[in-house]
Amino acid sequence: MTSNRRLPQALGSxxxxxxLAVLSHPAVATSIAALLGAPGRRPLAAGRVIELAEHHLxxxxxxxxxxxxxxxxxxxxxxxxxxxxxxxxxxxxAAVAQAVPPVVVVALALPVLxxxxxxxxxxxxxxxxxxTLRGTIGAIEAVSxxxxxxxxxxxxxxxxxxxxxxxxxxxAGILDALRVALVLSIATTAVGxxxxxxxxxxxxxxxxxxxxxxxxxxxxxxxAALAFLGDALMLAAAVLLRRSLDR
Amino acid sequence: xxxGVARVGKPGWVGLRPLLPMxxxxxxxxxxxxxxxxxxxxxxxxxxxxxxxxxxxxxSGWLIAGLSLLGGGFLGARSSxxxxxxxxxxxxxxxxxxxxxxxxxxxxxxxxxxxxxRARLASGAWTALVLLTAATIxxxxxxxxRRAGWFTAAGLTTAVLLVYRSGAYDGLSLxxxxxxxxxxxxxxxxxxxALSAAAVVLAAMSCAxxxxxxxxxxxxxIAINGLQVVPAVALLGGxxxxxxxxxxxxxxxxxxxxxALGAGPAILAIAAYLLLPFWRGLEGALRAxxxxxxxxxxxxxxxxxxxxxxxxxxxxxxxxxxxxxxxSVQAIGLATLGALVGAxxxxxxxxxxxxxxxxxxxxxxxxxxxxLSLVVERGLSVVExxxxxxxxx
Numbered sequence: 001m002t003s004n005r006r007l008p009q010a011l012g013s014x015x016x017x018x019x020l021a022v023l024s025h026p027a028v029a030t031s032i033a034a035l036l037g038a039p040g041r042r043p044l045a046a047g048r049v050i051e052l053a054e055h056h057l058x059x060x061x062x063x064x065x066x067x068x069x070x071x072x073x074x075x076x077x078x079x080x081x082x083x084x085x086x087x088x089x090x091x092x093x094a095a096v097a098q099a100v101p102p103v104v105v106v107a108l109a110l111p112v113l114x115x116x117x118x119x120x121x122x123x124x125x126x127x128x129x130x131x132t133l134r135g136t137i138g139a140i141e142a143v144s145x146x147x148x149x150x151x152x153x154x155x156x157x158x159x160x161x162x163x164x165x166x167x168x169x170x171x172a173g174i175l176d177a178l179r180v181a182l183v184l185s186i187a188t189t190a191v192g193x194x195x196x197x198x199x200x201x202x203x204x205x206x207x208x209x210x211x212x213x214x215x216x217x218x219x220x221x222x223x224a225a226l227a228f229l230g231d232a233l234m235l236a237a238a239v240l241l242r243r244s245l246d247r
Numbered sequence: 248x249x250x251g252v253a254r255v256g257k258p259g260w261v262g263l264r265p266l267l268p269m270x271x272x273x274x275x276x277x278x279x280x281x282x283x284x285x286x287x288x289x290x291x292x293x294x295x296x297x298x299x300x301x302x303x304x305x306x307s308g309w310l311i312a313g314l315s316l317l318g319g320g321f322l323g324a325r326s327s328x329x330x331x332x333x334x335x336x337x338x339x340x341x342x343x344x345x346x347x348x349x350x351x352x353x354x355x356x357x358x359x360x361x362x363x364x365r366a367r368l369a370s371g372a373w374t375a376l377v378l379l380t381a382a383t384i385x386x387x388x389x390x391x392x393r394r395a396g397w398f399t400a401a402g403l404t405t406a407v408l409l410v411y412r413s414g415a416y417d418g419l420s421l422x423x424x425x426x427x428x429x430x431x432x433x434x435x436x437x438x439x440x441a442l443s444a445a446a447v448v449l450a451a452m453s454c455a456x457x458x459x460x461x462x463x464x465x466x467x468x469i470a471i472n473g474l475q476v477v478p479a480v481a482l483l484g485g486x487x488x489x490x491x492x493x494x495x496x497x498x499x500x501x502x503x504x505x506x507a508l509g510a511g512p513a514i515l516a517i518a519a520y521l522l523l524p525f526w527r528g529l530e531g532a533l534r535a536x537x538x539x540x541x542x543x544x545x546x547x548x549x550x551x552x553x554x555x556x557x558x559x560x561x562x563x564x565x566x567x568x569x570x571x572x573x574x575s576v577q578a579i580g581l582a583t584l585g586a587l588v589g590a591x592x593x594x595x596x597x598x599x600x601x602x603x604x605x606x607x608x609x610x611x612x613x614x615x616x617x618x619l620s621l622v623v624e625r626g627l628s629v630v631e632x633x634x635x636x637x638x639x640x
Contacts, residue, residue, distance in 0.1 A: 012469070013476065016473065089385070092388075095624055096621065098576060098620075099580075099617055099620035099621045099624060100580075100620075101581070101583050101584075101620075103580075103583045103597065104597065104616055104617065107597045107598075107601050107609045107613055110601055110604070110609065111604065183475070183476050186478055187478035187480070187481075190478045190479075190480040191478075191480055191584070193480070194598070194601065195601070200481075201478075201480045201481075204481065204483075207484065208483075208484065208487065208587055213488050216484045216485075216487065216488045217488040217489075219481070220480075220481040220482070220484035220485035220488065221485065223478050223480065223481040224476070224477045224481045224482075224485070227476045227481075228473075228476055
């Protein structure tokens with residue numbers, strides 16, 4: 001994806017995110033439900049939505065941080081040892097990890113880790129690391145061998161080749177992987193509500209259980225708003241990175 | 248060349264290299280046996296129970312550890328096919344021995360207990376099973392034989408089924424739970440497959456139809472990409488909220504069979520996420536034919552329809568199968584969430600287990616989901632490889 005397509009994409013995500021955020025406001029949600037003819041019962045107060053969004057962001061952010069450090073770190077290590085055998089192992093592990101959906105990780109961790117945050121965090125890790133790791137490896141391997149050779153010819157140490165040539169050139173690809181990881185982590189955190197974590201998924205699950213349409217609508221639009229805003233943020237970061245490289 | 252230089256530079260590592268797999272396995276065995284619990288004895292199916300360590304295995308435990316180390320020794324000794332095959336056989340033997348030992352230990356544990364007591368696999372047993380499976384996969388890969396993994400998987404599955412039929416696993420809480428709910432689990436499995444398949448078919452058909460609308464392709468692509476950002480729980484919640492709102496506004500729709508809960512909204516939501524893999528597959532597949540071949544086909548007088556059916560689609564088949572693989576695995580995972588809106592499937596069993604806090608019931612729903620996705624993923628990637636090979640000649 002080129003950078004001149006990223007900027008409109010970021011603005012699009014920002015716009016959709018803002019609209020959805022407005023939708024999650026109790027007054028707006030109530031009037032939409034009224035428009036559809038459904039009686040508006042007990043909407044969530046704006047303060048409660050914000051509180052849940054804060055919990056959601058804290059949990060997803062912590063997960064993303066761990067996923068980023070482990071995924072990108074392991075990706076860098078895996079490209080250092082340059083052993084083909086590792087790639088097969090990583091691909092197999094990625095396929096296996098993908099076969100275990102986040103709900104299942106949350107459910108399996110429940111008896112061991114108890115209710116709330118820990119099982120959700122485990123699901124965030126289990127589901128996020130492999131795509132990030134693969135994306136990082138792909139991005140670093142896509143750096144042209146010429147650039148690497150030029151660095152070696154200039155007398156750079158392997159560490160300098162990594163920090164001054166490979167990482168800046170692979171930056172866009174790594175940011176793309178992290179963007180996917182961010183969207184995944186916001187979705188997985190919503191699933192964590194099933195294990196009793198207090199996130200924006202909570203009103204959705206509760207609303208589905210007691211047939212209360214309003215909190216369901218509010219929770220759904222707030223969760224989606226967070227995902228779109230995060231997406232916009234990462235796209236904007238990619239644009240900034242590109243600009244700083246061009247300069 | 249560079250590898251040679253590195254070897255000269257670090258002679259200490261060269262001596263250790265053959266021992267490396269054995270050392271890793273030794274550390275893993277010591278870690279699992281020393282720190283984790285193998286089984287848990289619970290008074291009933293809902294409590295977690297008291298932990299039981301690896302000492303319950305007795306001599307079989309040492310035999311399993313010895314077999315695992317031997318397998319590691321084979322793998323490290325030399326990188327030849329016989330060595331890898333020997334390691335594969337050793338790891339398989341260790342795996343079967345571990346499962347039998349666990350079950351014997353479980354039967355012994357509950358032998359003098361009241362009927363409600365359960366012996367449950369604990370973290371150490373699961374870790375050991377997963378690590379040994381990983382070692383087996385690794386050894387199967389090292390043999391370099393194309394079907395080694397499949398034969399191993401088939402052999403192990405048959406062995407486990409035979410042992411289950413013989414009743415040796417009956418002491419395990421999972422087997423007890425399964426026997427109590429076999430019919431429900433099987434029905435849920437069928438329902439799960441039906442949900443995923445319906446979503447895959449719906450997504451494939453809508454994707455093909457949408458692709459026909461040439462002018463709208465740009466906008467559709469943006470919409471499909473945007474949909475991926477929406478979290479699944481939010482999409483399900485939003486869909487149910489909207490459909491029930493519409494049904495409240497136009498009650499006549501209920502008579503047509505439309506409802507806010509059930510399989511309908513779940514299939515719709517799952518299919519929405521599958522549009523992207525199919526769209527990418529379709530784009531890639533139609534672009535796979537080289538422009539020269541298309542020009543040549545046009546020159547010899549083939550109609551666009553013939554070019555599509557006889558040139559573009561056959562060349563793009565592997566890519567389309569790849570798209571089907573990605574979409575199917577996603578569908579199986581997402582269908583688990585379908586139980587949230589009352590669509591049933593294996594997710595229903597998982598959620599029941601979570602609500603009752605019954606670990607075995609959760610596993611009973613979760614294991615088939617994992618198995619199903621792995622089988623579909625592997626199976627379709629074999630088809631994909633086969634299509635790719637048959638194309639080359």
